[in-house]
Amino acid sequence: MRKAHYWKILLLVVISAVLVVGCSSKESSGERKAGSKTESKEMVIAVNENFISMDPHNTGDTNSNSVQSAMLEGLLGFDQDGKIIKKLAEDYSVSDNALEYTFKLRQGVKFHDGEAFNAEAVKANYERIMKDDSLRLNSRGFSLITKIDVINDYELKITLKEPYPSMLTRFVSAKILSPKLLKEGNNNIAKKPVGTGPFKFVEWVQGDHLTVERFADYWDKKDRVQKITYKPVPENGSRTAMLKTGEAHVIYPLPSQNIKELESNKDIKVEKIPSTIARYVSINTMKKPFDDPRVRQAMNYAVDKNAFINVVNGGFGLPLDSIIPSKTLHYVKQEVYEQNIEKAKQLLKEAGLEKGFKAEIWGNTNSDTMKGMQFIQQQLKAIGIDVEIKSMEEGTLSDEIYGAQKPEDTKLQMWYVSWSAYPSDTTNATRPLFYGGSFPPNGANTAYYKNEQVDKWIEEVGKTADPAKQAEIYSNIQSTIYKDTPWIFLGVDEILAGKRTNVEGVVIEPGGGIDVTNANLK
Template sequence: MKIRKKAVAIVSLALVAAMLFSACGSGSTSSGPQVQSTGTSTEAKSKDNDLVIAMSESVLTLDPHNLTSTMSISANRTMYENLLTFDKDMKNIVPQLAKSYEVSKDGLVYTFHLQTGVKFTDGTDFNSEAVKVNIERCMDKKNNLKSFRYFTKVKEVKCPDANTVEITLKEPYSVFVNKLTNFGIISPKAIKEGVTLNSKAVGTGPFKLKEWDQADHLIVTRNENYWGEKPGVDSITFKVVPEAGSRIAMLQTGEADMIYPIPPEQIKSIDGTKDIKVESVPSNIVDYVTLNMSHKPFDNIKVRQAMNYAIDKDAFIKAVYGGYGDHATSPIASTTQYYSKQEEYAFNIQKAKDLLKEAGYPDGFKTTIWADNTSDSVKGMQFINQQLAQIGITAEVVPMEGATLNAKINEAQNAAESKIDMWFVNWSPSSGDADGAMRGLFYSKMIPPANANTAYYNNPTVDKLLDQGLSETSPEKLASIYAEAQKTIWNDAPWLFLGQRVVQYGIKNYVSNVYMMADGSINCAQATLAH
């Protein structure tokens, strides 16, 4: 079979070039004031060699095949590695556990050449059989893993030798390499022995798990047997701090070396002070509210559209983002592959009232809105409730601890069992592609607990378009397919489309090689501290 060979660092045009073009051309998404970091001290020193990151959300799982949050991804990537990964700007796919790969001309056979001399933290060798075991774990429906969807098109996996793995697909899969950037490889021994991977980690990464208290912290320590360049810090602590003021105080006192997110209203007051600098990164993160279409009155499209018209997006950007961000103009971010801008639901209270009246709710109704209990999420829910009150809708604000919220959403096995009405949340495709930005949220089979379609949205047209996108390789045709999908979803209004944020974080000047990615995850695998 004739094959085309390519270096991993330069990704095939047919697969992701459009993503790279989109990301390169997007620029900053901030419509608010630009952050100019003035922290330039070269004398700042850390009191120790232990990195502490204070973050608003809990790590939900340690299983790299079952990740749903960027904070879980951040922690996992210190302990697990993928065949491929993204560079700092998420513009190129680069090597990690694979040195290079080849794709057959028909797009069906992917051959990966693996790094050598790599071991898992349990002493097991990393090789082609380990990759095969991990893929088979995800393909087994009984395991009910989120990564199952990455491998539905896999026909077979072969291991020609210890350092080569050959994956054959049933049909072309345009974003396959993108998905592999979010597929951590677990020790095959741990898988076969039934290790509880939700709470234990056995990877090849530069760190290994020390302890995890889900509600409070996760600590990893340096893997002294790491195959690559060893990190400069002894340990990393991911500290759960939901209250924004407490995170700021920790950064100012040196109790934390980095915090995320940072309250926009605090940026000017702390940037450049006490060895602190504030960094901003254009993101692919979209904030929204899901509307459970299996519940009345959200089954009525006029109600959903009325609610969209009732939200002042400028006020949202100012109140929740502190002016740093843009309106959402599609179900996906403008920095995401194959983004297509839609006509906004412009703020119009009278139009919203008229639509509610036509839907049979002239006096509005009562409902509930869920979110995690972070300061930003509570602020967002309160803002949405205030906006909807203008058209007679009362949305009771219900904040929950992250793990509790996740459990309540996923306890429903079908739409009839779902208790959620509205969910204020955000999403970013860590795989960088349009399918990753839409499938888990809008595909009919991705309702909880399979994934995050908490709108219980079911449109056969959208399902068909998303499936077509996976097997198409022409960038022009993919642009058309995903544009139609975005337009259909936008018009159906299964969400309140709110905003696209800028990733902003506070960090000490003495910290190096720690940064935020466009998807809101933290890269700290090669962290160093001046001390």
């Protein structure tokens, strides 16, 4: 009796264990059965760089912006073609003199912490940006705001002291945070954002992952994946392996050298997207010997732009033939600095540097950046410039570049980097990068480029609403800066991304952002 009873118990234990293992296997696959319908649970997105900050008012990198856009929204947004659409505003109007912006807000919207979204919440966010000149958005339109009038709970009017052509795009960038979070201070905002987006913040383990989960009370009711985990994976081979095994559902960027093997995989789809991403080397024009334009021109003539596209970008892209990519409004093609070693050496000789010199280039640790810096190192060696590569983790690099309060304090000589702007936003593609008032930490003018005439043009174009006049000024800006060579002009990307075939609703934008508003697994 006791022996038979023992075997019955043992049999029950074995059956239970099998059932538990079976359930665990099904759950670990990322799906579960709900009736006859398969409900998607978790999506993994692998990107090439770490995230720096979750503060939408003080962000300069695309990866951080992408994650923020899952959780946070502005009054306006962009569609897949870069055109402005309504988000938290259900309607808006702009006065004829381009000084007054009136918004009617979406009603019934909640923040992730339960706070109500209304005009006062918008005002609190915008006043935060206006009053804190350390925030990046302050110098991008918000410092021009003179008054915010709350008309009622769901309507407000914003007045500028002078026209700002890209102000509508700034209302896209200025994501709205919970008023309760704003009271907690900048540190909490940067680490634990609270917004109104389709997903809400769960956790951020620096360097490993950042997780968001579906917000049940989101105003736009659609079927979405329950959870998204973003993983920074700088090494190209590791990112590719994750996509092949299904450990990642989306990878961006997809390494160009792996495109053929991935295209032949029936479980993977490869996407190629024309971009507004410019790749370049920023040259500190205030440091010797880079303060001599002949030296900077020599560096441009030393670099084979087509070889850069082929070697570093796997043949995907075009030479950067202006200070802005060709898909940007008001773009004007310039005469490319075709590789000419003899001309480059002659320019160095004229600058008194016939024997060359030593220099340092900075960049982050991802595989593509390392390959790009090694390419620049090899190319400049041909004209006697001995380049030392210094790679840093993204957050450290950002602190080094944007931490210096004065131009003379920075150790930066050259930075291998990229920049993207919305196709319709020529202001953001020029002013932060080339205006004399946009030196770090107030802007991204890491070349410390200053040309009095260019500064006047940038100020002038911001005060006119005439498209023809804008086009004329931007043409002058492009030709002047391209000749001044504050950068080594490299290329414009064709974006490559990889997705598992069961992925829906994940959009890779021309600027390199990842939109997961309607993300799902079928």
